[in-house]
Amino acid sequence: MNTFYKTILLGFIALSVAACATGKNAFDKGDYETALDRAVKRLQANPNNKKAQDVLIDGYSVASAFHLRRVQQFKKGGDTFKWEGIYNEYAKLNRYYRDIQRCPSCMSLVSPKEYILQQEEAGQNAAEVQLELGKDALAINTIETGRQAYSHFEMALRYSNNIGDIDSLLTQARQVATVRVLIEPIPIHSRNLELTNEYFENKMFEYLDRYSRDRFVEFFTIDQSQQRDVQPDHILSMAFDDFVLGQAKIVSKTVELKRDSVVVGQYTDNSGVEHDVYGSVKAEYTSNEKTLFSAGVLNFEIRDAYTGKVLTNRKITSEDVWRHEWASFNGDERALTDDEIKRAKQRELPPPGPQTLFISFIDRVYGQVEGNIRQFYRNTKI
Known part of the structure; x- marks a missing residue:
């Protein structure tokens, strides 16, 4: 691209x-x-910008x-939520007013008008509509309509703080x-183990208390x-159907270890100079591994308290193998290597207790x- 076209392109970009x-x-x-918004910001930075002045005026x-015409259209319409639309139109006009007020050079170009009272009146009317819808939903007295009512009352607060009994x-x-x-007592069924x-x-109740704070769900x-x-x-049942321990098993393995080129002594030559003597060293190394298998099943179930119908049921299983290793030689x-020496210094430990x-x-x-x-009560978020 030659210089002429570059100049034209840069000029076009600058204008854009x-x-x-x-x-x-x-x-x-x-x-x-x-x-x-852009015109006001440009005039705050450069009050003499002619294009920004024209855009502002x-x-x-x-x-x-445009916004006042929209207000009249909403007022003539029959939309239940028309006052929310009117509120939003006045809110935009008031935003223009505030932005221009903060720009001295802008005030010399236009005389913005404030519509605070009109916005507040529209907000109060919008809040009353939401309030009535909420009361109607609340009167039906079901879980679903209760949530609808809560949403309407919260929406009413967005438009007006002047609602006496809103709390x-x-x-x-x-x-x-x-x-x-309702959380039923949690039983444990285990063969020959006192658990x-x-x-x-304690862990479960702490979690449920935190979980229910901002939700339409409460646990008792x-x-x-x-x-x-x-x-x-609902009735939440959790039962440890079974928890079993296997027999501790020990597996031992003995190997012969050998290392060459190890200093095994010294000798003095005829000139009286000492020299290292290299040879091979051996050890019989026995490694031991003790294992104990454990497994359990937790039955998780939620039922409808009125009909007894099972709403969800899960068998939660888990198993584990406890291991301990030590050695001797x-x-x-x-x-021996450093790791083998370290392991040889360890001693046999008994397995942990059942609890x-x-x-x-x-x-x-x-x-x-x-x-x-979380999955079952995912739709209870306030």
Whole structure:
């Protein structure tokens, strides 16, 4: 590309960038918000920019007329949510007003008008519509309509803070919308093992408490349900169907180790100079591995409290092998590697007790329990 064409291209790019910066392109496309935003920013940086001045003057006039016309269209229409549309149109006009107010050079070009009272009135009307829709939904008194009511009341707050009993209505809606889940006692069925699930229960209840804080779901124990006189919607059952331990097994393996070129002594030659004597060293090395197999099954089930219908059921299984390694040797230690020497210094350990292994099993299945709860109650987010 020769210099002439490069100059033309650079000039075209410069003009395009300038047009974008002043908002001219956005104005031509009918994007008045972007056009005015860019024009105001350009005039704040360069009050004498002629293109930005033209965009501001023409843009504010056209944009104001456009939004006010939209307000009249909404008022004449029969849309239930027309006041939300009117609120949004006045909000844009007030944004133009604030932006221009912060630009001294802009104020000398246009006289923006404020519509705060009109926006507040539209917001109050929009809030009242949402409030009535919420009350109608709340009166139906089902979990689904309770959630709809909660959403309407929250929407009402977006448009107006002047709603006297809104906190009470939100509380009522959340109570109706919340699924109440009774957690049955968690039994353990294990052959010849005395185990406690206190660790699992504490961990589970802590998680359920955190999980339910921002959701339409609440979990209760039987005692809590009786104390609060709560009628559950769901019943969550978790039972350790079985937890078994195998017999500890020890596997030993003995090998002969040999290393050459090891200094095994010294000798002195006729000149009185000492020399190393190299030879081979040997050791009989025995490695030992003790293993203990454990396995368990946790039955996870959620039922409908009214009909007894099983809503979800999972068999959560896990198994583990505990391992311990140690070694011994007879012979010359120099035949061993550093790792073999380190292992030979270890001693045989007894396997962990059943409760320790059971807790390890709980840690392995706990994440799956959380996952099942999150999946089943995924649509309860507030």
